[in-house]
Amino acid sequence: MSGPSSVCGPGEVTETADTVGSLARMLQVLELFSEAGPVWSTADLIEAMETSRSTGYRYIKTLHDAGLLTTVRNGYYTLGPRIIEMDLQIRQTDPLLLASHGVLDDLVENVGHSALLLTAFRDSVLCIGESRAPTSPENRFSRGQRRPMFQGAGSKVILAHLPHHRLKAIYPRHQDEIERTGLGATWGEFRKTLGEIKKDGYLLTRGEFNPGVYGVAAPILTDQKTAVGSVGVAWDENIRDINVDQAIRAVKQAATTISQRLAENQGRSTRAV
The missing domain is CATH 1.10.10.10 (Winged helix-like DNA-binding domain superfamily/Winged helix DNA-binding domain)
Structure with missing residues (x-):
């Protein structure tokens, strides 16, 4: 039978x-x-x-x-x-949010300016977490907002750490935008630019979304060194008390902490199963 x-x-x-x-x-x-x-x-x-x-x-x-x-x-x-009910569930269970618990607040305290947590969403990035400082720039990027993947420190550091096959899929869909934003006029130039960002382990940008607003971000990585998100800070150029080198170190440490927590939490989940 x-x-x-x-x-x-x-x-x-x-x-x-x-x-x-x-x-x-x-x-x-x-x-x-x-x-x-x-x-x-x-x-x-x-x-x-x-x-x-x-x-x-x-x-x-x-x-x-x-x-x-x-x-x-x-x-x-x-x-x-x-949708509101689902948002609460995400806030309570999302692995990236859980791994970032307290990190954004510490980053604001250490640097003195607003901190953001981003993740990739389609061919863009989505803000999923934030901790605000009193000096937060106007028109600030906030939780639930989406931005292109080819502008801004938080976006580009994610882009630079995406798997090769995903970049190959993204490039033909957005070739004109990639060239327009200075990431490269050819596939080779695009890969070279991303390689430089990847080598540095962070990115500092100015005015790519709002005039005069600086941003520095570092990638949150998996064990395979691909990005699941980024963490960064932003400040207005009129603010003179910022120590850029300190901000870069703090952001890179925040990204490392979240990456390590993700790996540890995933390990515990695997052992529990």
């Missing part, structure tokens, strides 16, 4: 592909919501989805039932309470 076949028939393959595509389109609805557009009507959501009304209504209902959307008035939606 033969067991069930692991090979799907043509109809099953098509159904699976359609299901995955449908799920992706439904989740893209969440990306429509922003600070500039926090509330969307049913009609506008369906129009933005470029789908049929019946499919659009089904997507909205599914997201609403899951708590990912909530109604603010009849026919109008905003992001839902389940």
Whole structure:
């Protein structure tokens, strides 16, 4: 008696592909919501989805039932309470956040300026942790905000420590932006620039997002020496009490501490299993 076949028939393959595509389109609805557009009507959501009304209504209902959307008035939606609940869970369980506990506050105390914790997200970086100083620059990078991977100290030190295969995938998608931001006009120049950042183990930048704002960052590394994030500080150029060499040393030590804690916590998790 033969067991069930692991090979799907043509109809099953098509159904699976359609299901995955449908799920992706439904989740893209969440990306429509922003600070500039926090509330969307049913009609506008369906129009933005470029789908049929019946499919659009089904997507909205599914997201609403899951708590990912909530109604603010009849026919109008905003992001839902389940996202807030998930954010709390991330704050309490995310390995990178747990490994950075207390480190950002110590960095602010040692350097006197705001500290940030970043991680890679798609072809960008996301701020996931922060500790603020009274002298924090205006328009500061904050938790939950995303920035390009090709500008700023915290972004570039992550980029420089990504695996080779990931850089090979990123380069053709962003070749023009890479050249425009001075990271190299060719693949060879791009790799050389990243190699120099990698060799130094940190990066200092000025004004790449906000005029006159300095930033210094160092990578948070795995055992394979690839980056899972970065930690850094930022200050306004008008502040004269900053000791740049001290800031660099403090940031590099903070990155080392978080990297070591990550490795130790992962080791404990493996032994527990």
